[in-house]
Amino acid sequence: MMQSYQARKIEFKGYLSIDNWPLKVYTIVKDGTFEYPEFYANVQLQLPNWLSLDNSFNS
Numbered sequence: 001m002m003q004s005y006q007a008r009k010i011e012f013k014g015y016l017s018i019d020n021w022p023l024k025v026y027t028i029v030k031d032g033t034f035e036y037p038e039f040y041a042n043v044q045l046q047l048p049n050w051l052s053l054d055n056s057f058n059s
Helices: 037-052
Strands: 009-019 019-031
Touching: 009 037, 019 037
Parallel strands: none
Antiparallel strands: 009 019
């Protein structure tokens, strides 16, 4: 069943620069706040790999 639209909390986390890519980092949550520092740190570690993939961003 399709759920109706509900506003989400969007929070600006900061700027990053990875391999000459300027990035703005946001979290989007349904309820409460995003309190997962280990997950966030892991995403930052993975970003260089994701940005280096042959995809529409750098093809």
